[in-house]
Amino acid sequence: MTPNSPSSSAPSRRRFLASTAVAAAAVAGGMPLLTACGGSDSKDREGATSGKEAAKLLPTFVASKFADPDLPSKNGSAAGYTGKVELSAMTASVAAKLGTGAPLKIMSPFWGSPPKADCAYYKALDTAAGTKVTWQNQDGNTYGQKLGAVLASSSIPDMVVVPSWELVGKISNAVTAKFMDLGPYLAGDKVKKYPNLAAIPSDSWRMGIFGGALRGIPMPTAAATFNIAYYRKDIFDKKGYEVPKSPDEFISWAKEATSAKAKVYACGDMSWTAFNIFGVRPSGTLGWHIGDDGKLTYRIEQPEYLEALEWTRKLFDAGVVHPDDKARSGDAGQRFGAGQILMYNNDMSAWYGKTAEQAASNPDFKMDAMDIFGPDGGDPQLWSSQPANVWSLIRKGASKETVENALAAANFAAAPYGTKERILVDYGIEGTHYKVKDGVPVKTDQGNQEVINAWVMLAAPAPYFAHPDYPDVARKQVEWEQRMGAFMKKTSTYGMNIVEPTRYANLSSQFEQLEIDYVRGNKKLSDVQQAIATWKSSGGDKLRDWYKKLIDKNGSGN
Incomplete structure (x- = not known):
């Protein structure tokens, strides 16, 4: 479900472009330490991996199905849900917690005022996912600057969210140099341990290949995504x-x-x-x-x-x-x-x-x-837009337990529409963060303050629109993408x-x-x-x- 709070909307492209400019400035000379991310093997990090070589690195795709969209994807559009979901009938996408409760530090861009570290929303997500996340939320408008500094340092959080608009210059090389190959955990049938990650489309996973290895857990986007x-x-x-x-x-x-x-x-x-x-x-x-x-x-x-x-x-x-x-x-x-x-x-x-x-x-x-x-x-x-534009990555050298807890968090965040995990990620706790009105979850003031862009940045299911409080908006979004997608071509x-x-x-x-x-x-x-x-x-x-x-x-x- 898409949260019904305007404050929780994805950042606007104005902000995207602003952060691109900041990142470009950092590479241009504001962050000279980024040269440390290069090195003699920097040429090995250049280029791309696709075709048969990429296919060997990808997770096996296993579709999940918890709710049929009223408007299926067409012409590269997202899917759309315009009907109400029976909240009491929702099931969990994963039967048991995948996390072990081991501590995990995550750095992510954040637009707005971050909630307190011990807020009810963060506690509820950790309890449900079996994780113990310490969020290092950074201002999304200046994220490139912070990202450049962190990647140039020797102290990198366990998991870092990297948007595509920050992948300029040496930051791209730094991503390959500083984050681990997730192939041993996710390639082929290994991903089946994390069913929501397995349900992410293969095209989106292909965008997670950096420097010849699968490093990024993607946030999928619809091909017909236009300004x-x-x-x-x-x-x-x-x-x-x-x-x-x-x-x-x-x-x-x-x-x-x-x-x-x-x-x-x-x-x-x-x-x-x-x-x-x-x-x-x-x-x-x-x-x-x-x-x-x-x-x-x-x-x-x-x-x-x-x-x-x-x-x-x-x-x-x-x-x-x-x-x-x-x-x-x-x-x-x-x-x-x-x-x-x-x-x-x-x-x-x-x-x-x-x-x-x-x-x-x-x-x-x-x-x-x-x-x-x-x-x-x-x-x-x-x-056409690229099939993914945000990734969460795990630092090189992280312990096996840290990696598995990071993947557990990403798997929870990628839960599909119509599941218990999805409503918890998007709306929080009933009675605390939202109330049910006419069968539709409506956020409380506390929900608007706490249930905003953090967990949603770790991963996402295949693209969809669903606004239970404004279903006509979801319908119009999908129909617009479908109309425009008919005139779309890939570069x-x-x-x-x-x-x-x-x-x-x-x-x-x-x-x-x-x-x-x-x-x-x-x-x-x-x-x-x-x-x-x-x-x-x-x-x-x-x-x-x-x-x-x-x-x-x-x-x-x-």
Whole structure:
């Protein structure tokens, strides 16, 4: 079940990008000790493992089935549960505790205020899983900085959560150097000791291969996971606005909807939507792709890259973007809730989070998601997300008992929908953290304070949406992904967990800030073009050759 508290929603992509920038800064020079993570064998940690070689490392897949989804996965979407689950009829996914109660230290990113170490929620999870976890929760917005420092030190917690957006530069090499091969515990049929981990899709497990070994326990993601342009449906309906169906329609609507005098603006920064509209590939390793012409290019070399930036700049130039979004201050989500902007970008979690947040104070509030269109108003070209984007890893040198307790915790966190473990992870203790109202668990104030992003970061079942208190949101989430997934294509590097050579660690680090500056009118088009040319000459072309060899060796991801 997905917790029914807006505070427990997954972090927004704004925060993801912020932490990426921090990690990049650490690698660029803020964390010089990271050089200690390299060494003479650093080349052994570069590249990727896929195909037959990867198959030898993967756990055996054993599907679990505790509740049939009302909306099965389609076109790469998550599954959806819109009906109520009989709480009293739920069973445990594992008959006996897998943990021995041995102490375990876990470091994880955390968004919000962490609960006390001895809170009722942590105690209940430890009792049920047979674990004794000491949480070392770190601010998710600056997690890359802390992660870099910890990986450069000689004191690493027993288990560390590593998000994909922090895997930049030498941090990728450090992951291979500092965390253990879990193959002896999980490869093949060994995983059957941990049935919830065995039920994680093989594509997601493949993303847990670092440096030729299975090191990461994955948090699976749906392939049709895209950044969303949310709009205020209640205001659209009231004003009679039509949802835009082309880039030109969007600009026309934005001009009509903006009233600076009334302090209402059409939108926030729509850069992420622009990249989707114009078919620009994601940043990072997924940005590489062999086109129909047989040429391997990176995202910034796509003609559509500049087209997306130019369209976004038109929005800023037209004065339809809120001044605070232009200044990159405050929270766009709060402006959206207040009706100061009528459309903004965020990840899928915001659909439920904002709906729940606004329910009491603004009962007329309704939000929906704009379908992505192509540059000409036709079908878009969307690019599949990787099948996992967060991993929990166990430090090298950990005792067998520590490893088994860490795996027990991850197995508990990965419990499927409709199980006792799932409701405990997502809602806590009945009567303390939630109450049952009309057959639906509803969090108490204590639940909203304690049952937030900690255990959910260790592992997860196959992707699904379920909001018992707002089932219509779950339905809309799945249906949107299914519609958009029909236009999805995989890049040549899909499904590969690629560690680039450290010499290219900062090669693309300038582009995020350059994009921000250009769309706001602070840089010229020629500045972006020059940056692309410099990228090629200062290592981009050599990195392309490296990727060519990697794809020739491993095969294309699509």
